[in-house]
Amino acid sequence: MNIDFLQILSAFIVLFAVIDILGSIPLILNLKKRGETIKPFQASSVSLIILLVFFFMGEPLLGLFGVDISSFAIAGAFVLLVMAFEMIFGVHIFRHDSPAGASIVPIAFPLIAGAGTFTTLLSFRAEFDNINIIIALVLNIVFVFFVLKSTDRVEKIIGKGGVYLLQKFFGIILLAMSIRLFLSNFADLLVQFFPVLKG
Numbered sequence: 344m345n346i347d348f349l350q351i352l353s354a355f356i357v358l359f360a361v362i363d364i365l366g367s368i369p370l371i372l373n374l375k376k377r378g379e380t381i382k383p384f385q386a387s388s389v390s391l392i393i394l395l396v397f398f399f400m401g402e403p404l405l406g407l408f409g410v411d412i413s414s415f416a417i418a419g420a421f422v423l424l425v426m427a428f429e430m431i432f433g434v435h436i437f438r439h440d441s442p443a444g445a446s447i448v449p450i451a452f453p454l455i456a457g458a459g460t461f462t463t464l465l466s467f468r469a470e471f472d473n474i475n476i477i478i479a480l481v482l483n484i485v486f487v488f489f490v491l492k493s494t495d496r497v498e499k500i501i502g503k504g505g506v507y508l509l510q511k512f513f514g515i516i517l518l519a520m521s522i523r524l525f526l527s528n529f530a531d532l533l534v535q536f537f538p539v540l541k542g
Contacts, residue, residue: 346478350471354479357467357520360513361426361459364487368506371450371494379445383491386446390455391484397456398464398476405465412469413535416528419466423521426459430514455487469528 374381405415428434467476490497498506 344474345472347472347475350475351479351482353520354467354471354476355482356513356516357423357463358460358479358483359486360430360517360520361423361463362455362483362487363430363510363513364455364490365497365501365506366430366510366513367454368490368494368498369503370454371491372498374445374450375494381450381491382446383488386450386455386491387484387488389447389451390487391481393452393456394460394464394480394484395477397461398468398473398480401461401465402468412465413528413531415462416466416469417525417532419462420521420525420528422459422462423466423517423524427514427518427521430510430517450491455484466524466528469531470524 371381402412405411464476464480501509
């Protein structure tokens with residue numbers, strides 16, 4: 344067990360950008376206006392359980408299809424890249440349009456525990472220690488809980504302009520992290536296929 348503050352911080356920032364709960368405040372407020380009941384603890388706990396199960400079982404599942412972590416990390420880098428473009432340029436690629444209950448769907452899944460978060464967690468395993476990833480994930484879910492509990496207050500505090508700025512800022516961070524994730528894992532794959540490049 345090797346707890347590393349820098350790894351926790353890096354993982355926290357990327358997960359924060361991917362989950363983007365602050366950027367989802369308009370969606371959450373819209374659900375509430377439609378009469379949907381959102382239970383913060385239920386949404387947070389369910390999403391955490393889903394993500395932890397996928398975090399520990401995702402690699403064996405990938406093994407069934409003959410996919411290694413480096414390859415999945417590169418695929419994840421492309422997913423993060425697309426999400427970064429979505430945040431920076433205001434385009435909508437991932438849709439959250441399920442008619443089911445709001446606390447579980449779409450809040451817990453796929454808004455919090457969605458394809459981007461799944462991909463990010465597995466991608467992290469190629470770079471960070473598990474304990475640091477889990478700590479960063481739990482901290483993010485705690486933050487998600489408090490945001491869900493006080494969405495109206497958060498919007499009033501930071502305003503629509505603040506939400507917009509946060510989306511752009513974390514979109515740029517996510518873009519940079521996706522490029523770094525791609526380059527580091529692409530280098531590993533090159534070494535696997537061309538051992539002469541090692542060293």
